[in-house]
Amino acid sequence: MTDQRDTSPRQIAVLGGTFDPVHWGHLRPVLDLADRCGWDRIHLLPTCAPPHRQQPEVLNTHRLGMLDAAATLDSRLYVNDWELRQGMPSRTLPTLKHFRERCPNATLIFIIGMDSLLLLPEWLHWERLFDYAHFVVMPRPGYSLDEARPEVKELLEKRQVSIEQLSSGCGGIYVAESPSVDISATELRQQIGQQFTLNSECPEFLPEPVWKYIQKHHLYGVA
Numbered sequence: 001m002t003d004q005r006d007t008s009p010r011q012i013a014v015l016g017g018t019f020d021p022v023h024w025g026h027l028r029p030v031l032d033l034a035d036r037c038g039w040d041r042i043h044l045l046p047t048c049a050p051p052h053r054q055q056p057e058v059l060n061t062h063r064l065g066m067l068d069a070a071a072t073l074d075s076r077l078y079v080n081d082w083e084l085r086q087g088m089p090s091r092t093l094p095t096l097k098h099f100r101e102r103c104p105n106a107t108l109i110f111i112i113g114m115d116s117l118l119l120l121p122e123w124l125h126w127e128r129l130f131d132y133a134h135f136v137v138m139p140r141p142g143y144s145l146d147e148a149r150p151e152v153k154e155l156l157e158k159r160q161v162s163i164e165q166l167s168s169g170c171g172g173i174y175v176a177e178s179p180s181v182d183i184s185a186t187e188l189r190q191q192i193g194q195q196f197t198l199n200s201e202c203p204e205f206l207p208e209p210v211w212k213y214i215q216k217h218h219l220y221g222v223a
């Protein structure tokens with residue numbers, strides 16, 4: 001895990017999520033983008049849900065454990081527990097301010113899935129987020145810009161940039177055409193509980209080290 005002050009100028013990519021569990025739908029597009037954009041560090045940032053929202057099925061230590069297992073796949077992946085350590089529901093604005101302070105010379109890239117872009121106007125202080133970072137949107141099967149509400153369409157008219165424009169500044173939105181994987185953590189939890197046992201091969205949508213972690217700790221009803 002890392003959270004030290006980092007003064008070298010470069011791009012820092014951040015993917016926040018519940019990661020209950022982390023899966024190829026998160027990792028495949030992110031690693032493809034890292035190859036194409038030259039990112040040397042991708043922070044995987046597990047979030048803390050507000051009390052009135054659905055809580056993760058497994059303990060935070062296990063969400064972190066699964067992320068640590070996933071991070072063994074590629075040296076650019078970093079697990080960052082900053083939001084969990086705040087002890088309060090996660091908000092993206094303080095998180096981006098934190099990264100800006102920790103990495104004053106870096107270009108910040110905040111990665112979200114297409115489903116999250118479609119809901120962005122519901123996020124607290126969403127318009128101020130662009131003062132701190134570029135946004136990169138991963139395609140997600142089942143979610144399309146065609147269904148975007150007018151605020152999102154206007155946002156893109158104003159802010160959409162090319163991949164080359166991500167290398168400096170902030171405030172752009174790059175809609176990526178990276179490979180996409182049709183899975184959600186909710187579906188995966190159901191599949192694991194219903195169809196997989198301790199003797200099963202790794203499910204298609206999970207990295208092998210994450211599956212080993214799940215088996216070892218009997219998560220999601222694996223027995």
Ligand code: ATP
Pocket residue numbers: 016017018019020024025026029111112113114115116138139140141180181182183184185186187
């Ligand atoms: P849930 O089923 O609980 O919604 P999830 O995997 O969709 O799970 P998160 O782990 O919170 O949810 O996702 C973190 C980020 O990754 C979000 O920005 C989400 O839009 C994105 N994401 C998740 N799954 C995919 C996928 N299959 N393709 C593209 N983006 C994804």
